[in-house]
Amino acid sequence: MMTQEKKNKAKPWFTGEPFEQMIGLLIAIVTVLAAVSGYLQVGADGLSAKAYNDSQQFALxxxxxRARGEILAGYAWSDAYRTWLALDTQAVLSKNEGDDATEDRYLTARERIATLTPLLQPPYFDDSTQEHPNLRAYESDLYILDTAVLKEQFLNTDAVGAAWGEKSGKYVVxxxxxxVVLFLFSLALTVAGRVRWLFVILSSLMTVATTIWMINVILQPVTAMPQAAIHAYGTGMALVHQQGYEQAQKAFDEALTIAPDFANALYERANVNHLLGQYEQAAADYQAALDAGRVDVNVLWNAGWNAYIMGDYPRSFAYTADALAQSPGQIALHFNLALAQLASGQLDDAAATYASGIDLAEDQVSTARAEGKEPPASLWWYMDAAVLDLRNLYKCLESDECAGSPAKTAIAVAPQISPTALDLQHTLQSLAVSLEYPIQVTDAELKPQMEALAFATGIYDAAGTLVSYVPLGESAAPLRFGMVQEGQGVSQDTSMVRADSAVNRDVFVNFRYAGMANDGVIVMKVYLNDREASGLRLVLPWTLGESGDASLPLSPGRTFTLAPGDYRVDFFVNGQFIQTGTFKINA
Incomplete structure (x- = not known):
């Protein structure tokens, strides 16, 4: 009876054998490690979620x-200041006519408008000393600084969230x-002989390897960008917007002293170094930004342009080609590459690359219009930039004025570079106008011609009738360079300023013409300091006959007057460039 009871008694899972005791101990250790891993995973997941939530808040x-700031700045400049300027001008005209009562009414209305926006008040505007309100300073205080900081905080917290998320994923593994190790240890208890030791060894190796990996993950730091570096960077961006490049350089230096691998600060300092003419330092910072992980189109674009200005054509080719690999549809990159090829003496390659850019521009315009849309404004901006870049190169070769181009000694010695640059300049000018204003010419026999442009101010009689002109002298203008367009803020057309009873700046362009057709279209583009004054562009059908003399005003009436600066006027007939001229208005 006793023997039968012992036989029916259940056998325990662990019998107390040394092997089973060892397995039990190993299972307990692995269980603790698994619990630690689970705890770490939950913590990392929570920190990742918090960082992502914060990043979304910063992004919003x-x-x-930025949206609020641009709306307020746009209202301040385009509405309030324009109204203020019109009222101020009317007050000046009333004063000139001796109508004091009307002048007072205009001035009262003008001062009321000035209360509607901080832009028309100190410290941004003092009408006794300033031609224009300081829109850039207003925008910087209004939103440029804050949005630059918020954007970096978004990027920073997003990167932190990604790092904690990566850790969380590893803890899950x-x-x-x-x-799996616990399963294998348990499986070792169900078999005998050498097989169970194989399970034990395999499980032990997995435990050791996984534990070492987990310790390495634990020790891997998740570092956030210091807030002091972010705020110094934001200050630098605000100073760049105000064109205070030397002060901005110091702000970026401060940010990089705190965080040496701050890729965005390296990139922005490179841009500032370039603008200050410190091209070697700019080249080093562009490469450092790439090494720090910012391998995007803008960095490669500007690094390529900086190398072009230095005359380092192989590096310019390499950077620009890498940028094109990321953004093959960007026409400005095609034109930059072609320009570097032209300056290096590779005329055939340059012609082919310019042709590719032209084809791309035509395709983008036709595609947009086929969809019932207009091409992006940046397309025209970059085409104008490409024209100016060619003009810079041509001027360097012809007159040793090398602003915005490589040094003359760095340009290849080839007699065809200069005329090629001029021909390409006119080709791109005509292309931009013909694409923007597609025109069907009915009389192809006529070949429009214009003689040299003459600029003059008007002479008026006592009744205000224009009776004659006073010629203006010619003056060349300083030129700009063709980096990527990244600026924020309201587009400023500062060509029109307040009327002054002591100064008359209503300017006329006079010219003799031939070969014109009355069904044609004339386009006049006016540039102030090499930036188009869009408010002065003239597009109209030609009605003055085949040949004769013409006079066109550059300013819209006598209510406003032209600002001081260097002007260039380009004329196009039926989309083809035919004449250009320059003049200067002194302050």
Whole structure:
């Protein structure tokens, strides 16, 4: 009876054998490690979620702040200041006519308008000393600084969230591996002989490897960008917007002293170094930004342009080619590459690359219009930039004025570079106008011609009738360079300023013409300091006959007057460039 009871008694899972005791101990250790891994995973996941939530908040604040700022700045400049300027001009005209009562009414209305926006008040505007309100300073205080900081905080917290998320994912893998180890240890108890030792050894190796990996993940730091570096960077961006490049350089230096691998600060300092003419330092910073992980189109674009200005054509080719690999549809990159090829003496390659850019521009315009849309404004901006870049190169070769181009000694010695640059300049000018204003010419026999442009101010009689002209002298203008367009803020047309009873700046362009057709279209583009004054562009059908003399005003009436600066006027007939001229208005 006793023997039968012992036989029916259940056998325990662990019998106390040394092997089973060892397995039990190993299972307990792995269980603890799995619990630690699970705890770490939950913590990392929570920190990742918090960082992502914070990044979304920063992103929304940055987008909202910029949208609000642009709306307020746009109203301040385009509406309030334009109204203020019109009232101020009317007050001047009333004063000239001796109508004091009307002058007072205009001035009262003008002062009321000035209360509607901080832009028309100190410290941004003092009408006794300034021609224009300081829109850039207003925008910087209004939103540029804050949105630059918020954008970096978004990028920073997003990167932190990604780092914690990566850790969380690794802890999940660790937990999975520990689960497999527990299974293998348990499986070792069900078999005998050498097989169970194979399970033990395999499980032990997995435990050790997983634990070492987990320790390495634990020790891997998740570092956030210091807030002091972000705020110094934001200050630098605000100073760049105000064109205070030397002060901006110091702000970026401060940010990089705190965070040496701050890729965006390296990139922006490179841009500032370039603008200050410190091309070697700019080249080093562009490469440092790339090494720090910012391998995007803008960095490669500007690094390529900086190398072009230095006359380092192989590096310019390499950077620009890498940028094109990321953004093959960007026409400005095609034109930059072609320009570097032209300056290096590779005329055939340059012609082919310019042709590719022209084909791309035509395709983009036709595609947009086929969809019932207009091409992006940046397309025209970059085409104008490409024209100016060719003009810079031509001027360097012809007159040793090398602003915005490589030094003359760095340009290849080839007699065809200069005329090729001029021909390409006119080709791109005509292309831009013909694409923007597609025109069907009915009389192809006529060949429009214009003689040299003459600029003059008007002479008026006592009744205000234009009776004659006073010629203006000619003056060349300083030229700009063709980097990527990244600026924020309201587009400023500062060609029109307040009327002054002591100064008359209503300017006329006079010219003799031939070969014109009355069904044609004339386009006049006016540039102030090499930036188009869009408010002065003239597009109209030609009605003055085939040949004769013509006079066109550059300013819209006598209510406003032209600002001081260097002007260039380009004329196009039926989309083809035919004449250009320059003049200067002194302050």
């Amino acid at each position: 604040q940055a987008i909202g702040g 660790h937990l999975t591996l520990y689960t």
